[in-house]
Amino acid sequence: MRRNIQNAVFTVIILIFLAFQVPMIKMEIAVRQNAMIMDSWLNNPDPKLIAGLTQLAKMPHNHNVIAFNLLETLVPAVTGMTSYTGHESLTINYGAKIGAATRFFNCGMTPAEVQKFIADNNLGYVVWKNLDGPITSLRTCDPFSEAGL
Numbered sequence: 001m002r003r004n005i006q007n008a009v010f011t012v013i014i015l016i017f018l019a020f021q022v023p024m025i026k027m028e029i030a031v032r033q034n035a036m037i038m039d040s041w042l043n044n045p046d047p048k049l050i051a052g053l054t055q056l057a058k059m060p061h062n063h064n065v066i067a068f069n070l071l072e073t074l075v076p077a078v079t080g081m082t083s084y085t086g087h088e089s090l091t092i093n094y095g096a097k098i099g100a101a102t103r104f105f106n107c108g109m110t111p112a113e114v115q116k117f118i119a120d121n122n123l124g125y126v127v128w129k130n131l132d133g134p135i136t137s138l139r140t141c142d143p144f145s146e147a148g149l
Contacts, residue, residue, distance in 0.1 A: 042070060049129055053078040056125060063124020068105045071129055084121055 056065070057079040064082045065075050072083040085097045100117065103109050105128075109117060117123070 040070075042074065045074065046129075049074075050078065053127070056081065056127065059125065064122050065125040065127055066101060066104065066121075066123050067127040068101055069129070071127055072101075075127060081125070084123060 053075065056075075061081055064084050065079070066072075066084040067075050068085075072085040073087050075081060075083040076086065085091060085094065085101050088094050088098075091097060104114065104117060
């Protein structure tokens with residue numbers, strides 16, 4: 001009998017604990033998800049970035065744009081130009097394209113590969129944001145002078 005009372009008390013304590021914890025855990029998850037979404041630089045882009053993209057919008061639209069690190073989703077919205085990688089769910093063969101863009105921006109291509117990549121994809125503009133580091137880090141592999149960008 002005493003054992004049954006102890007089990008009942010223990011069960012009640014556990015249920016009370018869970019009654020308070022489950023709603024708090026749900027609230028904590030919601031807060032963290034919201035913070036992750038709202039803390040994105042895409043919600044408050046740098047005015048210089050928008051000014052640069054606005055300037056790009058004035059350029060001829062006869063070439064595609066290559067951008068990286070979520071900037072590729074902002075380029076079409078602000079400039080009206082086509083982004084090489086585009087949005088993950090709206091780009092055909094996105095996995096291969098983001099891989100190629102990664103190699104391009106991380107100097108993983110030879111100058112000949114860069115020229116072929118640019119020609120095959122009609123790339124005319126490279127967009128780089130300061131959050132990715134100084135542009136000199138991209139210029140060290142010198143794809144621009146070889147490709148004529």
